[in-house]
Amino acid sequence: MQNGKKLVLGVIGADVHAVGNQILNHAFREAGFDVINLGVMVSQEEFIDAAVESAADAILVSSLYGHGELDCQGLREKCDEAGLTGILLYVGGNIVVGKQPFEEVEKRFHNMGFNRVFGPGTSPETTIQALREDLLGQ
Amino acid sequence: MQNGKKLVLGVIGADVHAVGNQILNHAFREAGFDVINLGVMVSQEEFIDAAVESAADAILVSSLYGHGELDCQGLREKCDEAGLTGILLYVGGNIVVGKQPFEEVEKRFHNMGFNRVFGPGTSPETTIQALREDLLGQ
Amino acid sequence: MQLANKKWTLEEFSQLRKEVLAAWPTGAQVDLDEALAYQKAIAPEKRFVNKLNEAVKNRVTLIQPRAGVPLIAEHIALLKHLETEGEADLLPTTIDSYTRLNRYSDAERGIKESQATGKAMLNGFPAVNHGVEGCRQVTSAVTAPVQIRHGTPDARLLCEISLAGGFTSFEGGGISYNIPYAKNVSIEHTLLTWQYVDRLVGLYEENGVSINREPFGPLTGTLVPPSISNAVAIIEALLAAEQGVRNITVGYGQLGNLLQDVAAIRALDKQTREYLERFGYKDCEVSTVLHQWMGGFPQDEAKAFGVICWGSAAAALSKATKVIVKSPHEAMGVPTKEANAAGLRATRQLISMLADQQLSDDPALEAEIQIILDETRCIVEKTLELGDGDIAVGTVRAFEAGVIDVPFAPSRFNAGKILPARDDQGAVRLLDVGKLPFDERLKAFHKDKIAQRARHEKREVSFQMVIDDIYAISKSRLVGRPRG
Amino acid sequence: MQLANKKWTLEEFSQLRKEVLAAWPTGAQVDLDEALAYQKAIAPEKRFVNKLNEAVKNRVTLIQPRAGVPLIAEHIALLKHLETEGEADLLPTTIDSYTRLNRYSDAERGIKESQATGKAMLNGFPAVNHGVEGCRQVTSAVTAPVQIRHGTPDARLLCEISLAGGFTSFEGGGISYNIPYAKNVSIEHTLLTWQYVDRLVGLYEENGVSINREPFGPLTGTLVPPSISNAVAIIEALLAAEQGVRNITVGYGQLGNLLQDVAAIRALDKQTREYLERFGYKDCEVSTVLHQWMGGFPQDEAKAFGVICWGSAAAALSKATKVIVKSPHEAMGVPTKEANAAGLRATRQLISMLADQQLSDDPALEAEIQIILDETRCIVEKTLELGDGDIAVGTVRAFEAGVIDVPFAPSRFNAGKILPARDDQGAVRLLDVGKLPFDERLKAFHKDKIAQRARHEKREVSFQMVIDDIYAISKSRLVGRPRG
Ligand code: B12
Numbered sequence A, B: 001m002q003n004g005k006k007l008v009l010g011v012i013g014a015d016v017h018a019v020g021n022q023i024l025n026h027a028f029r030e031a032g033f034d035v036i037n038l039g040v041m042v043s044q045e046e047f048i049d050a051a052v053e054s055a056a057d058a059i060l061v062s063s064l065y066g067h068g069e070l071d072c073q074g075l076r077e078k079c080d081e082a083g084l085t086g087i088l089l090y091v092g093g094n095i096v097v098g099k100q101p102f103e104e105v106e107k108r109f110h111n112m113g114f115n116r117v118f119g120p121g122t123s124p125e126t127t128i129q130a131l132r133e134d135l136l137g138q
Numbered sequence C, D: 001m002q003l004a005n006k007k008w009t010l011e012e013f014s015q016l017r018k019e020v021l022a023a024w025p026t027g028a029q030v031d032l033d034e035a036l037a038y039q040k041a042i043a044p045e046k047r048f049v050n051k052l053n054e055a056v057k058n059r060v061t062l063i064q065p066r067a068g069v070p071l072i073a074e075h076i077a078l079l080k081h082l083e084t085e086g087e088a089d090l091l092p093t094t095i096d097s098y099t100r101l102n103r104y105s106d107a108e109r110g111i112k113e114s115q116a117t118g119k120a121m122l123n124g125f126p127a128v129n130h131g132v133e134g135c136r137q138v139t140s141a142v143t144a145p146v147q148i149r150h151g152t153p154d155a156r157l158l159c160e161i162s163l164a165g166g167f168t169s170f171e172g173g174g175i176s177y178n179i180p181y182a183k184n185v186s187i188e189h190t191l192l193t194w195q196y197v198d199r200l201v202g203l204y205e206e207n208g209v210s211i212n213r214e215p216f217g218p219l220t221g222t223l224v225p226p227s228i229s230n231a232v233a234i235i236e237a238l239l240a241a242e243q244g245v246r247n248i249t250v251g252y253g254q255l256g257n258l259l260q261d262v263a264a265i266r267a268l269d270k271q272t273r274e275y276l277e278r279f280g281y282k283d284c285e286v287s288t289v290l291h292q293w294m295g296g297f298p299q300d301e302a303k304a305f306g307v308i309c310w311g312s313a314a315a316a317l318s319k320a321t322k323v324i325v326k327s328p329h330e331a332m333g334v335p336t337k338e339a340n341a342a343g344l345r346a347t348r349q350l351i352s353m354l355a356d357q358q359l360s361d362d363p364a365l366e367a368e369i370q371i372i373l374d375e376t377r378c379i380v381e382k383t384l385e386l387g388d389g390d391i392a393v394g395t396v397r398a399f400e401a402g403v404i405d406v407p408f409a410p411s412r413f414n415a416g417k418i419l420p421a422r423d424d425q426g427a428v429r430l431l432d433v434g435k436l437p438f439d440e441r442l443k444a445f446h447k448d449k450i451a452q453r454a455r456h457e458k459r460e461v462s463f464q465m466v467i468d469d470i471y472a473i474s475k476s477r478l479v480g481r482p483r484g
């Protein structure tokens, strides 16, 4: 049973970690979301184009390989420019280089305009729960 | 070739760790010392009696099981009383309960009157070197 | 009392009992009927025997730490930490060394000094001093079953108090808690004190309260050949069964060569059952325990994890019923609760990852099992012979004769004539068989194995090999090869 | 240039070379004659090939970490730490992800931001940007041999700079550094770029400088069946040998079932030698590498140590020539140097303790080896057939046809039709064989194995099994059993 919400999903930058992406794709569909999965190595532009085109409700950015901080800079601003004002932005994975205190990392990504920030090993269930809260008010 | 120096060796208190004691006994003899080995479960009185009787140059106290701090209290004073003034006193092994900063432990045992204090895993060679310095001026 | 392997009458037991309970004021707190009622109220899943029997049935390996601190509140916090953060299946209460020697006033001093300094001044939990009520606080505060682990030659009072205190398993035995843990106590004496313990457990058993008993497998923990520790375990199992014990865990300390370790546990399980059967103890439940390496550890914590994990692998692949876990602090001192839990979690990872794997039954493994079975049989049979069929009497004479001989033991009642050393693959063999009653084939086997190593190392067979082997694991080796 | 498995002429090579070196300013620093002279001056014990050959001869397992940080001084400090505190035998220099994609100006930005923030903003060492001199600073600062480890589809410039920079080993290959590491790059393209790399190494070889080459064994690191990674390793070895490479390390990523892991390394070693022999590359030196578990790790550091140690055991028992070591930070991020060294020391402990042990050659092991040999042969032979005898051309067609198929790969040139899952003992089998050219017996074997598990778990064979298996090790399991 589809819940009517559309997600754009992908792994940002030069990142090729494909496993988590394939699992999230599967899990979100099972949970009733409409998923536009861009796979790995997705540029900011590709995320935005896909979201505009599909009138998505949220963009879910994965970053595993450590360059997340460089890759995500300016994404919120570009969304605004493209008319995606206020679109829900999540980021998750191993989004910085090394083992860093999560609170600090979260703050930096919040400041970059992400609504929610998820640390390493976040389970699909947690993410789905957050999406339901934010998109369906459940 | 004997070096003429006499050591009283033993494991203090209710401690039954016998392996290190047997190895030290062997190593000190090989190194030319005359060893009176009292084995395990040795009381302060037994250490002192053996040292008085043999006119020993040093008492080497092992403690492995963690009660070293309780077991060693007052040994220096009892040596003094028994006329063993200034006798060389070493202690070594796992002399306190738990993993504690060695500097602090060393200080506490120095204050109890031990000339040298050795941490866990001290090799026989290190101990022999110290004995040579202190007893033979080498 | 005259030593014989014969079930004590209730009279014999009751006579001694008064004296035992009078040894320290807390003894007066023990009332057997009240204790039985208390034990019966303990939930089934909190009983040691149930957890073990289930694990035997499912062929899984449970994990258990060692742990004990002097004060009750701290000890409870420690155990809770080990079950939540350490994922322990079974919990311990490790007793301090003064209590082990019945020096209860020294233990009292340790409690006081620990309270005063805020530091643990005892190396374990002084259960006798804390009494029945103190023990019940501990056993009722946690959800896993709890066992008393110690090293006490005369554990009669300790057993009385701890069973009344809600513990459902009691480690030790008349040999295994004498030879490695005492210097001047005769075997005869400890066999008697442990008959008391076993009879007490038998009494609980007869009254519908099943208590697990566990002979201490690793002995001195230092290069003990499997057949010696297996023989001791079997003898203690027989002695316990005669007094009415019905649930027995026989143990073994990992030596490091995987084939030998797996073979040792398999042989131990099989042969313990066989001997119990043979002497008519047909309703005994048997389980096995592998102790992660019991000798000197490397000081470095990462390397210690290596040793811990290899012990876990041996436990999982041998399908031991439980594994006793070391911590990365082992070489340094009694571990913090965090270090202890870390050892448990590393063990959990290995045990779970290996749960579905096992070594295949190939000829090499079969041969190793057979060697251990044969050697153990030589020792146990000779012991029976020396006792004219009485295993208790035989044990005393076997130690006198060096027929049972534990390497590096502090006890003067142990011959100390054998010398163990590793062979070229790291299995523990005998460089000197002393007076062990091995037949010529077995003697030749050991000689060949050691000679093979000596040839490889281009040196003579000597005591230096033994020393090198004692240090080896703490220096990241298994076989203590000559340097350079 | 037309793809064919044929040694490039010097002319073909030189023509391309100018273009390669012009891709980034530091390319101008490379002068082959000067580089050869520099390499020849490197002490023999600092050369990768010598250490490996010695280890093969002595049947010992060397240990090597992964490590790379953006700035030169920090990178040197890191490597020194790993050789002193980590006791590493072989050192790496792991390249950052921008460099891997030839995005040198992004790498430049990463260097700048790392300098500015004092934090590592790149996930590796940008060797191209640091140039020949920067590389030489690194390779000359340490005593162990150093290898470039990366994941670069087009590594031509990187190889030029790093060989001139004193590195004596270079990881990767046209398949193994494409399929797991790229999305839109054709196999044809990377086979060509890697022929360049191999030809360059061949040139060094012909000029008396032996460089080690190592195809990347684990591919996506996620449930890759041994026959697939072995087939890729063999193909890349053949391709490298044709271009003049003479020292090759073939690799495999640990899967967790001991029998399968040991079998995979043994099969890999044997079959690589056989194929090299068959195609006339008779003077090739072959060694093997086992990578500790390459999939998702547990977050807890103690549990991560468990995974690390089990990988070490597999490496030691399979007698792999070297083992690539993970750190207890694996699940969290690029490790600190301390965490990296801790992983190495745990590995060292296991490798040394197990040095003298090995699994016995029993029928179960032989059978597992045979399965891997048979499957691998099916894949390689079909690939040859598709290329009309040309393994390079065949490889392109094999990927098109799904004859070679890597699970969970990001590349759109990979069929992605197979589905791996564990059997009831935790060995990785195929739930869906896709288009793999297996004969009926092999297909039935996989089907049976998976069915056996499904029966045990009382559930249908399904994609959920695969998902459960992907998460299993990070949840302290090997087989992803259904919950509850
Ligand atoms: C083997 C062992 C046992 C065996 C002992 C068998 C026997 N009778 O000998 C058994 C299993 C019986 C045992 C029992 C106990 N043990 Co114990 N045991 C060990 C272990 C693993 C190895 C000891 C050993 O033989 N090492 C090899 C020898 C060669 O080294 P060594 O003993 O350290 O001696 C060398 C050096 O320390 C030095 N040295 C020693 N003395 C001296 C003196 C001087 C002056 C100098 C200079 C140097 C020096 O030179 C020696 C030769 O190289 C250690 C931990 C470890 N080290 O890995 C724990 C350890 C010593 N045991 C410990 C404890 C607590 C116990 C028990 C109380 C509880 C228990 N766990 O069951 C009982 C104590 C019983 C008692 N009353 O004493 C603790 C002590 C804790 C602390 N200090 O904080 C340790 C550290 C383990 C731990 N981390 O918890 N143990």
Ligand code: B12
Binding pocket: A014, A015, A016, A017, A018, A019, A020, A021, A023, A024, A060, A061, A062, A063, A064, A065, A066, A067, A090, A091, A092, A093, A094, A095, A096, A097, A098, A099, A118, A119, A120, A121, A122, A123, A124, A127, D066, D094, D096, D097, D100, D123, D150, D151, D180, D181, D219, D220, D221, D222, D294, D295, D296, D297, D298, D329, D330, D331, D332, D333, D334, D335, D408, D409, D410, D470
């Ligand atoms: C497998 C793996 C690889 C494979 C990837 C194969 C492939 N193409 O997919 C290979 C070997 C090729 C590889 C390469 C590299 N890897 Co890698 N890799 C891993 C590893 C071991 C597992 C990743 C994985 O598949 N996990 C299983 C899946 C199911 O989990 P997941 O990816 O974490 O995704 C889940 C969650 O994170 C979450 N999630 C993910 N995205 C999002 C997004 C949102 C919005 C939310 C809410 C949740 C969420 O949900 C997912 C599903 O449960 C991790 C370490 C680890 N986790 O143990 C390192 C790791 C991610 N890799 C790392 C690195 C550095 C690299 C390399 C640069 C270098 C190298 N080591 O070779 C290259 C990068 C190449 C590139 N350009 O991207 C680092 C990243 C470091 C950092 N961030 O500090 C890690 C953490 C290892 C480490 N500690 O060094 N890698």
